[in-house]
Amino acid sequence: MTPATGSRERILARIRAAVAVAPEQRIRRAYRTGARMPRETLIELFAERVRDYRAIVHTVAADDVPGTVADALARRGVRRLVVPAGLPGTWLARADAEVERLADDPPLSAAELDRTDGVISACAVAIAETGTIVLDAGPGQGRRALTLVPDYHLCLVRAEQIVPRVPEAVARLDPRRPLTWISGPSATSDIELNRVEGVHGPRTLEVVIITD
Amino acid sequence: MPAFPRSSARAAADSQLRFNLRKATHTIRGKRANVVAELPDWLELRAAGKAIKDHTLRNLDRYLIQLERAVTEAGGHVHWAADADEANRIVTDLVKATGETSVVKVKSMATQEIGLNEALHEAGITAYETDLAELIVQLGDDRPSHILVPAIHRNRAEIREIFLDHMGEWGRPAPDGLGDDPRALAEAARLHLRERFLTTKVAISGANFMVAETGTLVVLESEGNGRMCLTLPETLISVVGIEKVVPTWRDLEVFLQLLPRSSTGERMNPYTSTWTGVTPGDGPREFHLVLLDNGRTDVLADEVGRQALRCIRCSACLNVCPVYERAGGHAYGSVYPGPIGAILTPQLRGMDTPLDASLPYASSLCGACYDVCPVAIDIPTVLVHLRARAPHEPAERAVMRAASWLLARANRFGAVQRLASRLRRLIPRRAPGPGPLAAWTDTRDIPPIPAEPFRDWWDRTEGGAR
Numbered sequence: 177m178t179p180a181t182g183s184r185e186r187i188l189a190r191i192r193a194a195v196a197v198a199p200e201q202r203i204r205r206a207y208r209t210g211a212r213m214p215r216e217t218l219i220e221l222f223a224e225r226v227r228d229y230r231a232i233v234h235t236v237a238a239d240d241v242p243g244t245v246a247d248a249l250a251r252r253g254v255r256r257l258v259v260p261a262g263l264p265g266t267w268l269a270r271a272d273a274e275v276e277r278l279a280d281d282p283p284l285s286a287a288e289l290d291r292t293d294g295v296i297s298a299c300a301v302a303i304a305e306t307g308t309i310v311l312d313a314g315p316g317q318g319r320r321a322l323t324l325v326p327d328y329h330l331c332l333v334r335a336e337q338i339v340p341r342v343p344e345a346v347a348r349l350d351p352r353r354p355l356t357w358i359s360g361p362s363a364t365s366d367i368e369l370n371r372v373e374g375v376h377g378p379r380t381l382e383v384v385i386i387t388d
Numbered sequence: 389m390p391a392f393p394r395s396s397a398r399a400a401a402d403s404q405l406r407f408n409l410r411k412a413t414h415t416i417r418g419k420r421a422n423v424v425a426e427l428p429d430w431l432e433l434r435a436a437g438k439a440i441k442d443h444t445l446r447n448l449d450r451y452l453i454q455l456e457r458a459v460t461e462a463g464g465h466v467h468w469a470a471d472a473d474e475a476n477r478i479v480t481d482l483v484k485a486t487g488e489t490s491v492v493k494v495k496s497m498a499t500q501e502i503g504l505n506e507a508l509h510e511a512g513i514t515a516y517e518t519d520l521a522e523l524i525v526q527l528g529d530d531r532p533s534h535i536l537v538p539a540i541h542r543n544r545a546e547i548r549e550i551f552l553d554h555m556g557e558w559g560r561p562a563p564d565g566l567g568d569d570p571r572a573l574a575e576a577a578r579l580h581l582r583e584r585f586l587t588t589k590v591a592i593s594g595a596n597f598m599v600a601e602t603g604t605l606v607v608l609e610s611e612g613n614g615r616m617c618l619t620l621p622e623t624l625i626s627v628v629g630i631e632k633v634v635p636t637w638r639d640l641e642v643f644l645q646l647l648p649r650s651s652t653g654e655r656m657n658p659y660t661s662t663w664t665g666v667t668p669g670d671g672p673r674e675f676h677l678v679l680l681d682n683g684r685t686d687v688l689a690d691e692v693g694r695q696a697l698r699c700i701r702c703s704a705c706l707n708v709c710p711v712y713e714r715a716g717g718h719a720y721g722s723v724y725p726g727p728i729g730a731i732l733t734p735q736l737r738g739m740d741t742p743l744d745a746s747l748p749y750a751s752s753l754c755g756a757c758y759d760v761c762p763v764a765i766d767i768p769t770v771l772v773h774l775r776a777r778a779p780h781e782p783a784e785r786a787v788m789r790a791a792s793w794l795l796a797r798a799n800r801f802g803a804v805q806r807l808a809s810r811l812r813r814l815i816p817r818r819a820p821g822p823g824p825l826a827a828w829t830d831t832r833d834i835p836p837i838p839a840e841p842f843r844d845w846w847d848r849t850e851g852g853a854r
Contacts, residue, residue, distance in 0.1 A: 183468040183469060183470040183681075184468040186470055187452075187468055187470060187630065187679070187681045187685060188449045188452070188453070190681070190685035190688075190689075191448045191449045191452075191630075191685055192449050194685055194686075194688040194689035194694075195445065195446050195447075195448065195688060198445075198446050198691070198694075199446070200443075200446055201439055201442040201443040201446055202439065202443070203436065203439045203440050203443050204435065204436065204439060205432075205436050205642075206429070206432040206435065206436070207429040207432040207433045207436055207642070207645075208428075208429045209641070225655065228655075229658070283669070286585070286586045286620050287586055290582070290586060303656075305655065306655040306656040307655065307656070308656045313667070313670055319669060319670035319671070320615065320618075320619045320661075320670055320671055321619050321620060321670075321671075324612065324615050324616065324619055324620075325586075325620075342641050342644050342645050343641040346637065346638060346640055346641040346644070347638070347641075351599065351602040351604045351637045351662065351664055352462070352602065352664050353664075353667070354661070354662065354663045354664070354667050354670055354671060355660075355661070355662040356615065356659065356660070356661055357644075357656070357659065357660035357661075357662075358658065358659060359654070359655070359656035359657065359658050359659075360658050361658070362610070362611055362612040362658055362659070363610050363611070363658050364520050364574055364610055364611045365537070365610070365652070366519075366520040366521035366524070366537055366538075366539055367520075367539075367544055367547055367570040367573055367574065368408075368411075368412075368543055368544055368570065369411070369412055369415050369416070369537070369540075370570040372570050372571050372574040374571075374574045374575065374577075374578050374611070375520050375574045375575075375577050375578045375581070375611045375612070375613065376518075376578060376581065376582070376611050376612035376613045376615070376616050377611070377612025377615055377616075377658075377659065378612075
């Protein structure tokens with residue numbers, strides 16, 4: 177690492193010389209932070225914004241979650257489903273007995289993940305204004321590859337996880353964990369600016385919002 | 389590479405290119421305007437973004453050291469590269485140490501700037517671009533023409549041809565009977581690249597932001613190729629310009645609002661990934677961060693020009709620029725096209741070549757770029773500042789000296805105005821060429837000269853009272 181150390185000192189010295197007489201800059205945060213919204217508004221806005229990304233959205237009470245999940249998996253024709261550790265067992269209580277549940281223990285290889293039909297997960301935080309879901313590899317979410325390689329992602333969001341705007345989400349999250357912010361399914365606009373769901377990552381995102 | 393006027397004239401004559409560019413820039417600019425208008429505090433966010441970047445640049449040494457410590461504590465390794473050669477050498481050595489001969493890449497302006505793919509190629513390592521547009525550019529042996537949508541100059545028929553002709557040379561060939569529907573083309577790219585993602589052990593990325601406080605790197609993307617590269621390989625190497633650092637985790641609350649809305653005109657881009665060093669059992673086992681100077685400290689030393697380092701590469705300035713819309717990205721001869729390229733490139737590279745010296749003139753100074761810039765870079769002012777620093781021809785210098793002598797005294801200027809009024813019928817609409825004056829009048833009309841100078845009219849009529 178000797179030559180690298182030389183460049184480090186040279187770059188730092190050049191920076192110090194360059195800004196020696198530059199004025200100090202104060203940071204003012206006059207933008208909106210700490211927003212609050214009634215729960216119904218949060219749910220409604222979040223659902224509307226996620227739909228804008230062409231994701232499938234359901235808003236249901238906790239009692240209806242098992243049925244909604246079972247229907248979603250059946251409609252999609254899911255036979256092999258990745259289930260991260262820590263996912264509430266009740267969510268899959270009504271899922272077809274023929275759905276094979278794949279645990280990530282021992283870890284599934286990327287090729288194995290590629291051969292599955294989809295993944296179900298919880299989330300850490302959701303943002304109403306932007307329709308964003310954030311995963312932090314916590315319980316029910318698993319490592320990042322689980323929600324990346326399968327082509328279908330069924331994600332469950334509890335109402336109390338929805339915050340109004342980006343600043344409230346940043347404040348809730350722990351940067352030491354690897355975070356994945358998801359706003360709709362994978363998409364590209366590189367060909368004549370036509371939006372196509374793909375190219376990589378799940379091309380279908382289905383979101384179930386649990387209201388209570 | 390010829391100077392900007394010549395290459396832009398060639399691009400402006402290509403009607404297909406002009407059509408593509410116009411459609412793309414107008415579409416994105418409309419979307420951007422809509423989502424920006426949704427936020428009542430856009431100007432406050434913009435002011436905060438500008439202030440955070442200025443504060444960081446003023447204290448860049450301190451924040452880079454803090455970042456280095458945080459990344460190291462989180463299990464990463466930090467390398468410093470003074471220039472492109474050193475960065476390429478560091479990355480090449482890191483890849484060689486893994487024993488691998490191929491790498492997957494997330495789209496990155498910094499690695500394009502240093503010509504990393506070419507350097508790796510010389511060392512026997514193949515770099516595969518995984519962003520769809522970058523893939524189109526790479527397969528077509530072409531150059532990117534836009535920061536956000538690098539293949540914007542290509543239409544679907546051209547992309548289909550490129551896939552059919554060249555995909556097989558790089559891996560899985562395009563499917564038989566491939567049509568030119570964007571959905572089919574995207575599917576072909578998905579199949580082509582998926583095998584690669586599942587087997588490649590080394591990835592190279594850039595980053596949109598680096599957080600000094602926590603050592604966190606951030607990548608914003610749409611397709612998921614970024615997530616693939618940042619998650620599946622065993623080794624991740626990120627090459628990032630030193631100006632990309634922000635002080636605190638909280639600062640992201642500003643930039644995660646400013647960047648997607650300015651860039652793709654969306655409330656949020658489909659995927660944002662953050663990672664802090666390595667996480668056991670999740671993602672790469674080894675992480676290297678290469679901090680790149682490559683001219684940035686020169687830019688930092690320029691009191692007026694250093695604001696270009698605030699740039700977050702959103703490309704909003706390209707999409708509103710009347711010059712970019714007609715000239716296209718290739719005419720700028722740099723990975724940074726458009727208004728931001730016109731100020732960043734000559735500062736990073738110096739103004740020794742005719743191309744780099746011509747870039748500060750690649751603008752009508754209309755100011756639209758300044759209006760849309762999410763971090764308020766005053767591009768017109770920097771352009772004018774750089775024009776003064778650019779080398780000028782003797783004839784041009786003589787004209788400028790004469791003009792400054794003339795304009796220094798009101799009586800001199802008045803006398804010339806009266807002379808011009810008397811001779812106005814003799815003054816042609818175009819200056820006789822060749823020479824800088826003729827070049828100027830080739831693209832502009834000499835305004836009609838009034839029969840009487842305004843000041844004389846004012847004196848004679850007491851401001852129109854008589």
